Amino acid sequence: MLITDTIKMSLKNLRVNKMRSFLTMLGIIIGISSVILITSLVAGAESLIVNQIQGIGSNIIGVLPGASEEDGPPAAVFGVVITTLKEADVQAIKDQIPHISAGSAYLTSTEIITTGSQKTTVSVFGVDPDYPDISETSTDSGHFLTLEDKAAAARVAVLGSQAADDLFNGQNAIGQKIKIRQDQYTIIGTMKSQGTVGFQNVDNAVFIPITTTQKRILGIDYIGFARFKVDSQDNIAETIGAIEELLRDRHDISNPKEDDFTVSSTDSALAVLGTVTGALNLFLVAIAGISLIVGGIGIMNIMLAAVTERIREIGLRKAVGATSANITTQFLIETVIITFLGAIIGMLIGIFFAFLVSLGVNSFDYDWDFVITPTSIIISSLFALIIGLSFGVYPARKAAGYDPITALRYE
Amino acid sequence: MTELLKVIDLKKQYENDEIVTKVLHGVSFNIDEGEFVAIMGPSGSGKSTLMHIMGFLDKLTTGKYIFKGVDTSNLSDDQMAEYRNFDIGFVFQSFNLLPRTSVFDNVKLPLSYAQNPGDITAKVKQAIAAVGLNHRINNLSNQLSGGEKQRVAIARALVNDPALIFADEPTGNLDSKTGGQVMRILQTLNKRGKTIILVTHEKYTAEHAHRIIKIKDGLVEEDLQVANHIEIKDGDELIK
Structure with a gap:
């Protein structure tokens, strides 16, 4: 048929x-x-x-507090608070380990900020002056946080592009004041737009010194996590090893299985x-x-x-x-x-x-x-x-x- | 006239779970080309089984079946299918048209299975014209009356230009008027040279044929020529 x-x-x-x-x-x-x-x-x-992840930047090593589970992400990813990683650790890594061109501790919290009649909810990032280097971004106006700001835990802030728009409607924000919780902060710069990076909207954000976040906002002495930029991809593995050794030394850990931190690169995450x-x-x-x-x-x-x-x-x-x-x-x-x-x-x-x-x-x-x-x-x-x-x-x-x-x- | 088929001492028995049912006990006769034969007998006489064997739907148990000079007693299923397709046309009591299918496609069916169907459209149209249903060619089978359905079935039996047409109680489901039409078509086809075997249990239907082979209890009881067979004319009813 x-x-x-x-x-x-x-x-x-x-x-x-x-x-x-x-x-x-x-x-x-x-x-x-x-x-x-x-x-x-x-x-x-x-x-x-x-x-x-690629938006975070290239040749980035991340250090998270808490041990890495076998084949799984560290506990900090799930919001478990671990207090073992300190600002001093970040500083030591930057000072003592070669090939690191920039590094920053991070602390994030969600805050309501106000200026005059305007009010908006943003992510507040406590970071180091190295932040723009790591995230491959720069300020749109004014300047970023300085080492002096950090040392003094100064009440200064850099606005993400969207936060600047929401609060000042395109008017010059430099020198203006915003209120986070009970403190007034002076705006010293605004950032270029970057969109979402690492699942965080860094445009709707305010950047203040890590020390300011610790002392004035959260009242803590530890950090959320740290990121370091390595000068070349070839040095990433070696640098990860060096960071691990240094942290073990600083945290008095002899057995790597008892690590209270996790070091990984964006490559390994991918x-x-x-x-x-x-x-x-x-x-x-x-x-x-x-x-x-x-x-x-x-x-x-x-x-x-x-x-x-x-x-x-x-x-x-x-x-x-x-x-x-x-x-x-x-x-x-x-x-x-x-x-x-x-x-x-x-x-x-x-x-x-x-x-x-x-x-x-x-x-x-x-x-x-x-x-x-x-x-x-x-x-x-x-x-x-x-x-x-x-x-x-x-x-x-x-x-x-x-x-x-x-x-x-x-x- | 040339001999079309010959059955010699044909026997058929069915075996079901070791129970043997003998249906045909040794039947012999021959049929020439162009004959119009009625095989008549009461139900259970074995006439349907005989038709099935002669129509290549069933196999004989012993004896011989010579068709067109060839011994066809031991054919494979596929060979039987080929004979059915090429040499045999069936008209059933219950029409057996494909439901919701056009008259054209119903008539075409045998050609779908033919080795060399030739000009399908022309053959189908010719067969439909032969039963006077040109105006119904695109209608669906379920839009037809009983008589029209049986005419479509006849056209389907004709389309392959078979050597032999079996009509198994073709008027059984029809009223006398449409039954008359169907009989007339069969007689006309016979006049044009088609060999027709009519299987029926009714005497008056059988009397439309030229020869009656009476089957009773699996044997030929009588084989006689009908001296004055009923000739149906246009518009005649089937006389009961």
Whole structure:
């Protein structure tokens, strides 16, 4: 029998039973759209994280308080307060370890700042004068914090571009006063816009000396974390080792397993990210694969019902000369067409939702790439084909196996 | 006339869970090309089984079935399918049209399985014209009346230009008027040279044929020429 005839007939059968066809395909639609959506979301999330980490700057080493869990991020990432890392540690690293061109301790807190009638909520960053070097940024007007400001724990502030806009509406902010908690701060500079970096909006931020943050705002003697810029990528590994040794020495730690700090570079963070997203991808795709198999079973079920419903048709086809192979082919093609249509609809739905997510995330000023990998398309098409064939064989063979006389007489 | 088929001491028995049911006990006759034969018998006589074997839908147990001079007693399933496609046309009591499918596509069906179908459209149109349904060619099968459905079934049986057409109780589901139309078409086809085997349990239907082979209890009870067979004219009803 002509293959085009069979395809036409299958499409007709699908059209005639629209609702049933749709329900039959639903499992495949959900399965394929999940595969496409999931792989796209993982790729998008990865791009987002990569963009954020790379935004921190190149050749950056981060020091976080608290030990690193095996293969996992340090506790500080989850907001656990650890008080072991001090400003003096940062200073010692900068003073004693070669290849470090800049370094800064960081403390962040969210504060409401006011000026006259204006009021806004910002992130307050306690940093060192080295901050612009590390983040590869600079002031837009005025100047950044100085060593003197730091030494004196001065009440001076540099505004992020958005904070400056919110508070002063484009007017010159230099020399103006803002109030953070109960203290007045003099604005000495404003920063160029940088967007979100390391998942923090550094435009809606105020930078004040780390010492000021410790003494006047938070009343603590430790720091949140520190970042150091290394002069060359080749020296990163060596520098990480040197920092670890120095900190162990300063913290009286002899066994590296008892480290109360974690030193890592953005490169190693990206490498960890790669393995995490890879595993996540596999895991999620495996779940989607299970739903595809469930969809395949659904298709087999419906096809078996269709075979029973069409026994007389099978009998007639045989009576007019169809061979068993003809009948097998016909039902197999029908199953493959159903799965393939389901796969195409699933792909379109998956792509559509992936696109919606990327639109949504990008509207929050994050760099989320809309990624549809050809691999995910190819794999899901192949998978649909395999499912259509393997779950279609049984009903098709059952159909072909009917004796024409019995089939013709079937009521 | 040339001999079309010959059955020689044909026997058929079914075995189900060691229970053997003998249906045909040794049937012999031959049919020439161009004959209009009625195989008649009460239900359970074995006439349907005989039709199935002669129509290559079923296999005989012992005996011989010579078709067009070839012994076809031991064919494979695929060979039987080829014979059904090329040499046989079936008209069933219950029409057996594909539901929600156009008249054209229904009639076309046998050509879909043909090795060398030739000009499909021309053949389909010719077969539909032969049963007078040109105006219905694009209608769906479920939009047709019973008589029209049976005419579509006849067109389908004709489309491959088979050597032999089996009509299995073709008027069984029809009123006498449409039954008359169907009989007239079969008689017309026979006049044009088609060999037709009518299977029925009704005497008056069988009397439209030129020869009646009566089957009873798996044997040929009587094989006689009908001296004055009923000739149906246009508009005649099937006389009961």
